[in-house]
Amino acid sequence: MQSSVLAFATDLIDEGADRFFGNLTDRAGVGGLTLASVYHEARDIFPHHPNRVVRYLEPGAAYFRPDPARWDGARLRPVPSTAIGDGDPFADAAAEARRRGLKLHAWTVFLHNDRLGFQHPDCAPANAFGDRALTELCPAHPEVRGYVRTLVAEHARYGVDAIRAESLHFHGLRHGYHHERYFEQLGPVTEALLGLCFCGHCRAAADALGVPSDQVQQTVRAEIRCRLDSEDTAAEPTVLTDLADGALAAYVDASAATVGSLAAEAAAVAEQHGMRLTFMDPDGPGKGWLSGVDLPALAKSVHGIETLGYAPTPEQVREKVAAFALHGVDPSGLAVILRPMSQDCDGPENLAAKIRVLEQLGVPEVEFYNYGLMRLSSMDRIGAALAAL
Template identity: 30%
Template sequence: MSYKAIYTYAWDLQEAGVPAAVDEFRRLGLDTVTVAGSYHAGKFLRPRGTRGKVYFPEDGTVYFHADPARYGTIQPLANSLLAEGDVLGELTRSDMATNVWLVLLHNTRLGMAHPESVVRNAFGDPYFYNLCPSAPDARAYAVALASDVTERYPVSGISLEAPGWTPYAHGFHHEFALLKSNAWLENLLGLCFCEHCLASAERAGIDARRLKAQIASDIEAYLESGIDYPADMAEAFWRADLAGDFELQSFLDFRCGVVTSLVGEIRDAVRADATVSVIPSVARPTAGAWYEGSDLPALAQTAGIIEACFYEASAERVSADLFDLQRRLRGAGKLRGILRPSYPDLASKTEFLGAVQALRNGGVEEVAFYNWGFLPQDNLAWIGDAMRELG
């Protein structure tokens, strides 16, 4: 089975009915449904929704029947839609392949319930929206989640999102500050110095407590200075910190090792015939994935597949990101691409079709489109046009 996929949510499938949705996907020329098996909160506008246009999903829940015995301290929370039916089970009985999209560690509800396992900044402030990949209980939860869904359902594979550290600017809801942010400040605020990270980094020979104190001091001095870094200067200051501080470099390398080892544990635990792909970053372009702990070639070798979000506004930018990503992978693993055929990315049919062709020209045969419930009908039709052009 190839991978020509549509990303979607259980609530949209349940509303439309799985058979009707699968028929539409088939007419578009697709062969796979990538459905969220675990997800965070949101506020979503659904142009084609028949039971309302704005949807608030239940925060931090799973959309499959999990086996509590597989989990340890952190247990999955079942979404209430499961009381009405098992969408994932229905999909696996259809004539399309079913791939499960798991948001692993970006989970505010579980973070609030397990503060001992969340990311903490240099001041010790908890980031409840992000379970820390260094925390043993968080790692055990992620491994159990992936193995559970692949053992209990005959899915073709899983796509792992948020296996690492979410950047400071991509986190909570209704975020607010009365000062302008910048790359230097956000990157320092986004580093985790929880006890799990500190202990693991120290075992790796890094003086993480000194680094924590230094970063806290630097942030505090900046916030008290009355100075507002211009964007270009802030980016340059961050790059200079990276180049000039060996401890910071080592700490960021350590983070990549933590995420790679977690993905390795997941790959080992998952059913052998199920594919494992990693969505490595929320950053644009994809090269910024390293900050989240995503070592692209290492993850490709460990999981087998990198599923990259080519969320760019033109085919030209998609081509550039693809060229750079392939240069970084240097042949490791398989590469899939995700495109959004709509605003704010590929807002015209011409640009969208050009982006699909750019991926094909670059050797990317497996593609997915995000997201069925969000797309207007005309934009959905573009997907069918693209599949027909590709043959």
């Protein structure tokens, strides 16, 4: 089974190559590094950081040096983090990984990008009222799709084995902005409807499939208004019943077609450059419909699906992963992320048992989250678990 640890480029920058890679190989004993190449804004606690405990990651920053020729004339382009200065930590990681015989994966956050969304609001999703979700980019927008394809191609010069494609889909209402506030209870239906995109490109894509997007938008607006006026957040939909022909469901299906075609395009670019592209599943099988995630369809167009195996017991991990087969996704095409930290693992035996479960189910790749966010004792737990297999 292939193994890797997810990490931030700032871990490499702050700790230096010897310490960083020494922990990966000597303590964790993994065969690969999954390094963030583009990442969203965050504030994190770093238990074993040499100089600080709290670190901020910049909004939508790139941790490699973009090739200017590739982005000539493009409005949407990766912006290097100020943390990398004049350097290229991805190039440094690639060279060190080759020297140590490790595989390098690029952990790439594609569409959850505060920086680009705020700079280019017309590229962000729009709800039924036209309000833009500026922390995201819309996968139906032609310039966004071009950005995704070019970003994939950028990684080839680093000798990347696989791109772990995070956020290559729509997002719901509650996703990733500082101090999001909902003082009145909205209820799940209102939140779901406010997360649907009705930008011109999404409506055009739906219309092309025979879905009456204007009707759907008007009905969704009316339903949201009705629910915002009422304190009965659990009420059955009211005006949505006017869409008895299934137009709303068809509109959401069109969103899934948009995500699926974009993922297929990204995977094709990766394959052209000798890389794999795995789609990072945000919710688990059967749960991503409103985000445009059709896992059985995606599994046929990308090189694998990556999912979270976060759970305290091996039995729960088995249940999570086995659910994919029930939804038409073969576990032999999965990569599963485990957390070796204390909230999920009480020792190396627990972690080893989870990895054995994955092997029994035919899962070929396991990754561990996250280098800088775990204690060194958790790194040792990985090493002990892998050595026990």
